[in-house]
Amino acid sequence: MIADNVLVMRYAKKIAFTLAILLLLSVFLLPLAYGMSMSLKTLDQIAMGKVSVLPLAPKTWTYNGKDYKLYKVPINGQEKILAMVKKGRQKSVFMDPDNPNAGEIEWEGNWRGLDNVWAVYPQWENFKKAWDATKFPILLRNTAMYAVITTFAMVLSSLIVAYGFARFSFPGKNILFMVLISTIILPSAVTSIPTYTMFYFMGWVGTWLPVIIPTFFSNAYNVFLLRQFLMGIPREMDEAARIDGAGPVRTLFQIIAPQATSAIVAVSLFHFFFAWNDFFGPLIYLAGNADLYPISIGLTVFNNQYTSQPNLIQTATIIASIIPLVIFVFAQKVFMEKLIDTGVFK
Amino acid sequence: MQKAHSLEKWEHKWGFRFISPWLIGFFIFYLLPIIVSFIFTFLDFSLSDVSKISFAGLKNWKRALFEDKEVLASVGRILLFSVINMPISMLFALSVALMLNSRYLLGKRFFRTFFYLPSIIPLVASVIIWQGVLNENTGWINLLIEKIFNVDATGSDGIRWLANPHLIYVTYTIIGLWGLGNTIIVFLAGLQGIPVELYEAAEIDGAGGWHSLFRITLPMITPVVFYNLVIGVIGLMQYFLVPYVINLGSGFPDGLTNFPMVYFFRQAFTYFNMGYGAVIAWLIFFLGLFFTALLFKTARHWVYYAGGDK
Numbered sequence: 001m002i003a004d005n006v007l008v009m010r011y012a013k014k015i016a017f018t019l020a021i022l023l024l025l026s027v028f029l030l031p032l033a034y035g036m037s038m039s040l041k042t043l044d045q046i047a048m049g050k051v052s053v054l055p056l057a058p059k060t061w062t063y064n065g066k067d068y069k070l071y072k073v074p075i076n077g078q079e080k081i082l083a084m085v086k087k088g089r090q091k092s093v094f095m096d097p098d099n100p101n102a103g104e105i106e107w108e109g110n111w112r113g114l115d116n117v118w119a120v121y122p123q124w125e126n127f128k129k130a131w132d133a134t135k136f137p138i139l140l141r142n143t144a145m146y147a148v149i150t151t152f153a154m155v156l157s158s159l160i161v162a163y164g165f166a167r168f169s170f171p172g173k174n175i176l177f178m179v180l181i182s183t184i185i186l187p188s189a190v191t192s193i194p195t196y197t198m199f200y201f202m203g204w205v206g207t208w209l210p211v212i213i214p215t216f217f218s219n220a221y222n223v224f225l226l227r228q229f230l231m232g233i234p235r236e237m238d239e240a241a242r243i244d245g246a247g248p249v250r251t252l253f254q255i256i257a258p259q260a261t262s263a264i265v266a267v268s269l270f271h272f273f274f275a276w277n278d279f280f281g282p283l284i285y286l287a288g289n290a291d292l293y294p295i296s297i298g299l300t301v302f303n304n305q306y307t308s309q310p311n312l313i314q315t316a317t318i319i320a321s322i323i324p325l326v327i328f329v330f331a332q333k334v335f336m337e338k339l340i341d342t343g344v345f346k
Numbered sequence: 347m348q349k350a351h352s353l354e355k356w357e358h359k360w361g362f363r364f365i366s367p368w369l370i371g372f373f374i375f376y377l378l379p380i381i382v383s384f385i386f387t388f389l390d391f392s393l394s395d396v397s398k399i400s401f402a403g404l405k406n407w408k409r410a411l412f413e414d415k416e417v418l419a420s421v422g423r424i425l426l427f428s429v430i431n432m433p434i435s436m437l438f439a440l441s442v443a444l445m446l447n448s449r450y451l452l453g454k455r456f457f458r459t460f461f462y463l464p465s466i467i468p469l470v471a472s473v474i475i476w477q478g479v480l481n482e483n484t485g486w487i488n489l490l491i492e493k494i495f496n497v498d499a500t501g502s503d504g505i506r507w508l509a510n511p512h513l514i515y516v517t518y519t520i521i522g523l524w525g526l527g528n529t530i531i532v533f534l535a536g537l538q539g540i541p542v543e544l545y546e547a548a549e550i551d552g553a554g555g556w557h558s559l560f561r562i563t564l565p566m567i568t569p570v571v572f573y574n575l576v577i578g579v580i581g582l583m584q585y586f587l588v589p590y591v592i593n594l595g596s597g598f599p600d601g602l603t604n605f606p607m608v609y610f611f612r613q614a615f616t617y618f619n620m621g622y623g624a625v626i627a628w629l630i631f632f633l634g635l636f637f638t639a640l641l642f643k644t645a646r647h648w649v650y651y652a653g654g655d656k
Contacts, residue, residue, distance in 0.1 A: 017450035024445075025460055031472075031479040031524070032464070034486050038478055046484050157367040164364025168357045180368060183376055187584050187634060189610050189627035193620050194382035195375060200393060217371020248360045277468040279587055284615045296470045300591050303474050314478055317471040328466040332459045336531070 038314035039130075040122040046311055048116075057121035061097040070097070070117040073107055087111045123311070130315035133306070138291060139298040139320075146208065146282075146294055147275040150215040154271045155264060157218040162226035163252050167238060183220045188280060196284060206289050211281040215271075222267045229263035230256065265334050269327070276324050295320045386624035393618035402621060410625045417626065420606045421633065427605070428582050431519045436574065439526045443533030444563075458534070465527025473591045476521045480507035508592065514602055518588055529574050536570030537563070568649045576641055583634040586611065606630050 033053075038046075040055035060067040061083040068083035073094060082094035085104060092111045093104050130136070165177055199210040233256060241251040257264065279296045286292045293301070299320050306313050328335065362369075390402040410417045445451060446458055464472060479485045487507070488499040499505050507517045544562050553561065589603035590611070607630060614623030 014450045014452055017448065018452040021445055021451060021457060025457060028523075029460065029464070030486060031475045032467075034479045035475045038484070157371075161365050161368040164361050168361030168364065169354075170358040170361035173361065176365065176369075179372070183372070185580055185634065185638065186376065186380070187580075187607075187627070187630050189584065189607060189614075190383050190624075190631050191376060191379035193386060193614055193624050193627060194379035196615070197382075197386075197393065197620060198379075214371065214375050216367065217375065218368045223368060248364070252364075273466060277470070279470060287615070296468055299468070299470050299474065303477075303591065310478055310481070310484060313474060317474045321467040321471045324466050324468065325463070328463065329459075332462075336455075336458055336462065 035314045035318050038311050039126055039318045040124070041126075041311045042121070042123050043309060043311060045118075052118075054120050055122045056118040057123070058116040059119040061095075063095065063097075063100060068095070071111070071114040072117060073114060075105075075107065081117055082107075084111060084114075126311055126315045127319065130312045130319060133312060134298055134302050134316050134319075135290075136298075136316075136319060139293060139295045142208075142292055143276060143294040143296075146212065146278070147272050150212055150275050151268050151271045153212070153215040154219060154222060155268050157216055158222035158226055158267060159257065159260075159264065160252070161218045162223045162230055163256065165223065166227045166230035167235070180220050180223060192280075192284065199285070205285055206292075208286070208292060210285045211278070222271065225267055225270075226260070226263055229260055233259050262334060265331075269331055269335050272327070273324055383624045383627060386621050387628060389621045391619075391621045393620055406622050406625045409622065410629060416601070416604065416609060417606075417629065419601070420604055420609045421629075423602065424582065424585065424605045424633075427515045427518065427585070428579070430515045431522060431582065432575070432578060434519050435522060435526060435529070435578065436571070438523055439529040439574070440533050440571075442526075442530050443537055444559075446530070446534055447537040458531075461530060462527040464524040467524075469525060469587055470591050472524050473521060473588055476524070477508065477592060480517060480520075482506050511602055518603075521588055529578070532570050532574055533567065536567040540566045565650045566652065569651060572641065572645055572649045576638055579637045579641065580634050583607075583630055583637070606633070 037053055037055060042055070042057045044058065045052075045056050059070045061070055062068075063083065068085055070081055071084050071094070072079050073082045074080075080096070082105065083097050084092055085095055086093040089110055091106055091108045094107055095104055096102055165173070165180075195210070196205070199205050204210050237255055237259065238251055241255045242248075246254065277296055278294065282294050282297050286294075286297065290298075290301070299316060302316050303313055387406050388402055388404070390398070390400045390405070392398065442461055446454060446461065451457065467475075479487050482488055482500060482502065482504045485507075488504050491497065491505065492499040505513070507513055507520075540563065544566070545558055548558050548562055584607050585605050586607040589605060589608050593603060606626065610623055610626040610630060613619045613626055
């Protein structure tokens with residue numbers, strides 16, 4: 001009996017705690033809900049200060065093929081819901097949607113003082129508008145091209161370098177590895193001016209080359225992560241392959257790489273998300289070249305041009321976030337476990 | 347003996363072959379630019395008119411360190427912002443990690459995924475979403491404050507998160523909470539590395555939850571706190587995207603968001619003053635290096651390594 005009570009208490013505690021965290025999570029994710037809600041709203045609703053979670057629009061009534069907005073009209077001390085046929089400053093003409101045969105009703109007063117009747121009415125066409133206004137297909141093509149090419153280049157080059165550091169001894173290896181790690185703390189500001197100048201004189205500024213080509217030469221984070229993983233694969237695998245007559249390159253790609261699939265997938269995901277979000281490189285190298293912009297830059301430009309249409313801005317950000325979010329949801333198991341397990345943070 | 351020697355040579359050869367992509371990349375994209383960047387600091391050199399490259403001596407350094415007040419001011423701004431940003435970010439990330447690691451939490455994977463999720467959204471997109479949520483007319487934050495505390499928070503006389511000079515660093519810190527997924531995961535990894543026996547022993551000795559937190563959990567995760575601080579400092583010294591997206595690099599009224607990296611960007615890539623820009627870039631580097639070194643220096647007083655090694 002006592003044991004039962006303890007068990008019940010423990011479960012009650014668990015459920016209460018979980019619910020509290022769920023509440024915190026919903027506050028944390030509130031902006032996401034805001035973005036989605038905003039993306040479905042009309043400009044009218046936003047302009048009229050009708051703040052609501054739901055996307056609302058004035059309710060309309062169709063009569064003889066025309067749409068009339070519904071208003072709450074006070075008549076004889078009673079509030080009636082009427083459709084406005086003709087608006088006027090002193091008096092407006094209404095009709096009763098419940099009783100159209102009664103004909104036109106005249107009402108005296110300024111129609112601007114009247115309240116609309118609101119109905120939930122998600123504006124799915126916002127997505128099409130934002131899609132067209134941002135030239136989204138071009139942004140998407142540029143971003144996808146950049147992300148896919150550089151992920152391939154980065155993973156391939158980092159794997160090769162990581163294998164070199166993990167399996168071969170050569171003079172100065174430890175110092176070189178230290179140098180590799182220390183490049184992480186060097187701010188991009190220091191290298192970006194000479195690199196920019198170099199690419200400027202090569203005529204590459206205004207093209208994608210300055211941001212794509214460096215990824216063929218690996219990067220410290222990814223080399224470090226892959227090396228940590230490769231060190232965990234038994235050396236006997238390499239030796240057995242060598243005895244069977246495989247050269248080092250074949251050993252890497254046919255024996256070691258298949259063993260390291262999960263680390264390779266993790267590095268690919270890291271780089272893919274990085275590339276999808278990359279901002280500084282494209283910003284300096286593609287300035288003014290709108291046909292080459294990736295989503296991150298296109299979105300910034302759109303944000304500054306469409307300040308009067310916050311609903312379309314939010315729609316565009318939702319569209320821009322969908323692909324990384326979908327990939328994350330499908331790959332979250334690999335992603336989260338790798339983040340914790342690879343030891344890159346320890 | 348001869349054979350061992352040739353095997354060694356074979357290993358050296360292949361080792362260098364495999365690391366050559368990084369070696370070449372290091373020379374072209376790190377070593378050479380570092381040297382050239384340093385040389386640039388002594389030149390008057392603008393890409394808008396390349397015919398006029400001239401030797402400037404220490405002029406650029408003198409200007410940055412003694413004449414241009416904006417440089418020192420921008421350093422002051424990033425320090426003030428760090429002082430506000432760092433404790434809030436670390437406390438938030440650590441609290442979330444503690445909650446996600448709690449034995450009372452059901453459905454841990456679900457919560458981990460969703461607390462990480464905003465970090466996946468392109469940073470530009472999340473800044474724009476926050477710009478909306480914090481808007482005093484159409485945003486939800488002020489509305490929520492109004493509803494909960496029954497005060498007038500919306501409209502032009504409400505809380506103007508993005509325009510109030512007293513709030514702007516807090517606002518940027520709040521926006522930053524969304525990108526703390528990695529920091530949370532690092533804390534979580536640290537928490538999972540603490541041996542359960544320590545807690546069991548403490549429980550037998552009658553230690554309560556808070557006691558365990560301060561006597562076991564916090565000391566045991568000081569190495570990951572240290573790691574997160576170092577990564578955080580390096581990131582903050584290069585803080586750029588949020589102010590750029592919100593103000594398009596024009597800087598906040600009163601220049602409050604004209605941080606070193608923002609100023610660097612303007613000098614180097616708006617005015618194309620490559621020489622002067624290079625000086626600011628080096629100052630950003632030294633600033634980061636100074637604070638990282640400071641952290642390493644203090645580390646032996648508060649970072650605890652269970653293995654005893656430092």
